[in-house]
Amino acid sequence: MSGNGSLVKTIEIKDRQGRVIATEDVVTYAGLLSLAHDQGLKKIETALVQLPEEMNGHTAVFLAIVETESGIYKGHGDASPDNVASRIIPHIIRMAETRAKARALRDAVNIGVVSIEELALEGNGNQGNGNSIISPTTSGSNGIPGMRSRSSPRADSNHASDNDSTMTDAQRRYLFRLLAERKIEGDEAQQYLLNKAEVESLDQITKSRASILIDEMVNAAKPAEEVPF
Secondary structure: OOOOHHHOEEEEEEOOOOOEEEEEEEEOHHHHHHHHHHOOOOEEEEEEEEOOOHHHOOOEEEEEEEEEOOEEEEEEEEEOOOOOOHHHHHHHHHHHHHHHHHHHHHHHOOOOOOEHHHOOEEOOOOOOOOOEEOOOOOOOOOOOOOOOEOOOHHHHOOOOOHHHOEOOHHHHHHHHHHHHHOOOOHHHHHHHHHHHHOOOOHHHOEHHHHHHHHHHHHHHHOOHHHOOO
């Protein structure tokens, strides 16, 4: 993170009662894009992987490819009414594309801190100004590498909060579809997910963790140069 400290901001994570339960370090898409240009950004391309429909929980999925002087990087982004702020729901497709680009840009510029666009925030959208997060990613095995979370004891209780609830049916179906494409099906697919998420039940996989698993599988699916546009 040397040299990138000015891009990182800290936001407070609050529950629905307005209590601060943690803080997270984040970057913005605009900051990532600016840094990528400084580091020789050549192009950004995106592909719509899944249209939001009733059968998939109105989940839009995008794949983004970023090319810089250092190489080619891929990122996957999903957005649905379950993981965006209420004011963003009419713009699901655009948010999924932004999240995909943000994730690819984070790899391209070597920043492990999550972008604020990847989080479901309610409020006025200003960092560090009283936003309330809907689906926070916590630290530990379910967290995004590079994120720093300083949770209160309440947030670390054994009972999952409403803010980090179980993955959606759409996410579950998409995970199994990705595994089926890799010839991993049935009980084998379920055990694969349990092992990857380090849980004993699929119901223990959170929305944020499911998004990370999807991202990892999409990124590992094929070399970037083979992705059609």
